[in-house]
Each structure stands twice: as C-alpha cells, then as structure tokens.
Amino acid sequence: MTVRVAIAGPRGKMGKEAVHTVMKATDMELVAVLDHREIAMNLTAYSEFPENYDVAVYTDLEALIKDTKPDVFVDLTTPKAVYTHTKTLLEHHVRPVIGTTGFTDEQLQEVTDLAKANGTGAIIAPNFAIGAVLMMKFAAEAAKYMPDVEIIELHHDQKLDAPSGTGVKTAQLIAQNRPAHKQGHPEEHETIQGSRGGDIEGMRIHSVRLQGLVAHQEVLFGGEGQMLTIRHDSYNRASFMSGVKLCIEKVVDLNELVYGLENLL
Ligand SMILES: NC(=O)C1=CN([C@@H]2O[C@H](COP(=O)(O)OP(=O)(O)OC[C@H]3O[C@@H](n4cnc5c(N)ncnc54)[C@H](OP(=O)(O)O)[C@@H]3O)[C@@H](O)[C@H]2O)C=CC1
Numbered sequence: 001m002t003v004r005v006a007i008a009g010p011r012g013k014m015g016k017e018a019v020h021t022v023m024k025a026t027d028m029e030l031v032a033v034l035d036h037r038e039i040a041m042n043l044t045a046y047s048e049f050p051e052n053y054d055v056a057v058y059t060d061l062e063a064l065i066k067d068t069k070p071d072v073f074v075d076l077t078t079p080k081a082v083y084t085h086t087k088t089l090l091e092h093h094v095r096p097v098i099g100t101t102g103f104t105d106e107q108l109q110e111v112t113d114l115a116k117a118n119g120t121g122a123i124i125a126p127n128f129a130i131g132a133v134l135m136m137k138f139a140a141e142a143a144k145y146m147p148d149v150e151i152i153e154l155h156h157d158q159k160l161d162a163p164s165g166t167g168v169k170t171a172q173l174i175a176q177n178r179p180a181h182k183q184g185h186p187e188e189h190e191t192i193q194g195s196r197g198g199d200i201e202g203m204r205i206h207s208v209r210l211q212g213l214v215a216h217q218e219v220l221f222g223g224e225g226q227m228l229t230i231r232h233d234s235y236n237r238a239s240f241m242s243g244v245k246l247c248i249e250k251v252v253d254l255n256e257l258v259y260g261l262e263n264l265l
C-alpha cells in the first residue's frame with residue numbers, strides 16, 4: 001500500500017529533509033505540503049527543490065485535507081503552529097506525525113484525549129533519531145541506580161523552545177524510575193537568576209544555544225566519587241529521517257496517540 005503523506009514546514013531545516021525522504025520512498029507519495037507564506041502553488045517553483053518535485057502547496061490546512069486526502073501528515077513547523085494543526089488533523093481523522101516540539105502538558109493531554117475519542121492514530125516524537133531514543137532509555141535505566149541527575153541539552157541558536165522536547169521527554173522517562181527530590185544543597189541560592197537551570201521534579205535541565213551545533217544532549221549522573229555521562233549527538237538532520245519514515249509506517253496502524261518513539265521500537 002502506498003501511504004499518502006503531507007508535510008508542513010517544507011522550507012525548514014527538517015521539513016526540507018523530510019520532503020526529500022518521502023519523495024525518495026517507494027511506498028509513500030507526497031501529496032501536498034503546507035506552508036504559511038504564499039510562495040508558489042507547487043514545489044516545482046521553490047528554489048529549495050528540484051524542478052521535478054510536482055507537489056501541491058497549500059497555506060490552508062483544511063483545504064489541503066479536503067483536496068488531497070492525506071493518510072498521514074508530518075508536522076515540522078513551530079511550537080506556535082503545531083497545536084492547532086494537530087487538533088485540526090485529528091478532527092478530520094488524518095493521522096499526525098508530529099516532530100515539532102514545544103507542546104505544553106495541557107496541550108499534550110488535550111490532543112491525546114482527542115485522538116482517543118476519534119480513534120485516530122497519532123505520534124508525537126520529540127526526537128526521531130534512534131541514538132537519542134536509546135540515550136533516553138539508558139538514562140531512565142541508570143536513574144534506578146543513580147538518582148541524582150542533571151540534563152544538559154545543546155542546540156543551534158535558531159531553536160525557538162527551551163528546554164528541548166528531548167530534554168523534557170528524558171526527564172519524564174527518568175522521573176518514572178526516580179522518586180522526585182530536590183538536588184544540591186538545601187540552602188543553595190542563585191546570585192544570578194536561572195544559574196541552576198530549569199527544574200523538573202528536582203532534576204535540573206540546562207539549555208545551551210550556539211551557532212555550529214545541531215542537536216546534542218548529555219545526561220549526567222552523580223554518585224559517591226563517580227559520574228556517569230550518557231551523551232548523544234545529531235550532526236545533521238539526516239539522523240532523524242529513518243525515524244520519520246518509521247513513524248509514517250507505524251501511525252497508519254494506530255488508533256490512539258503515542259508520545260515518544262521508544263514506545264514503537
Ligand atoms: N522530533 C525531532 O526529531 C526533531 C524535531 N525538530 C523540531 O521540528 C521543528 C522544526 O525545526 P526546524 O526545521 O529546525 O525549524 P525551521 O525554523 O528550520 O523550520 C520551520 C519551518 O516551518 C515554517 N512554518 C512556520 N509556521 C508554519 C505554519 N503555520 N505552517 C507551515 N509552515 C510553517 C517556517 O517558515 P518561516 O521560516 O517562513 O516562518 C519554517 O520554514 C522544531 O519544533 C524543532 O524543535 C527538529 C529536529 C528534530
């Protein structure tokens with residue numbers, strides 16, 4: 001069966017890579033893309049793509065769904081756009097594969113409930129890279145034995161959300177194996193606000209944003225006289241594409257929302 005796929009954010013760093021990935025896949029058809037700027041009605045006119053990429057461009061999601069009837073919609077846009085996109089997709093029984101990060105807990109719960117009520121499969125994957133998923137799983141395992149942990153996530157300086165979706169997901173997985181507790185000295189006090197980073201159940205999370213970086217994370221576990229570091233690096237966006245393909249393949253068989261690629265491996 002050929003899966004009909006649409007992609008939002010085709011000019012973006014991830015969207016561009018995803019367009020090429022789906023165009024090359026023999027079991028997928030790219031039926032449309034969603035942009036939010038009026039650039040052209042077909043990808044053939046986009047300078048980012050070869051002239052033979054004959055794919056319709058829409059700026060209105062409902063029109064895209066009505067005209068092109070995608071089975072799966074991959075969102076690689078911004079934290080501001082993704083929540084509304086996801087709700088609209090679920091309301092129209094189109095299966096979302098969401099790579100965009102920045103959902104609040106409340107938004108995540110709402111779209112999870114909507115997917116369940118509609119019986120529509122959906123995947124929200126804060127990180128599509130297999131190595132990052134393993135890093136999160138290993139970190140959750142290590143926390144059983146070394147519960148004092150801090151997360152340092154490092155990204156390019158164009159990233160809109162902090163902490164990263166991966167950082168948040170890592171903390172949530174660790175929290176399943178680590179009783180919540182405050183770390184550091186009970187009387188510690190910040191002389192410069194934010195010095196100790198964000199706080200998730202007493203775990204500290206630090207966000208670095210620098211030119212030259214792509215996507216990186218270290219999880220540090222401290223113990224008596226020792227430290228364990230679990231690190232993952234994505235050096236390019238191709239590192240995410242096997243995960244994007246896997247999600248497109250898997251979501252067609254789901255009837256509820258799955259949050260995190262670790263649940264599909
Ligand atoms: N899950 C994962 O493994 C990964 C997730 N990400 C996440 O994916 C998202 C995109 O990342 P990245 O590609 O680096 O970001 P970019 O800023 O490079 O791309 C985002 C694109 O989305 C476009 N856009 C913004 N709003 C809309 C909208 N309403 N409809 C359609 N297109 C829109 C932007 O256009 P314009 O610039 O003109 O505003 C831009 O082209 C981020 O949330 C990031 O955190 C990134 C890497 C991996």
Ligand SMILES: O=C(O)C1=N[C@H](C(=O)O)C[C@H](O)C1
Nearest residue numbers: 101126127159164165166215
């Ligand atoms: O914005 C990015 O680049 C990335 N975003 C995701 C996140 O917030 O975790 C995934 C990856 O880290 C790259």
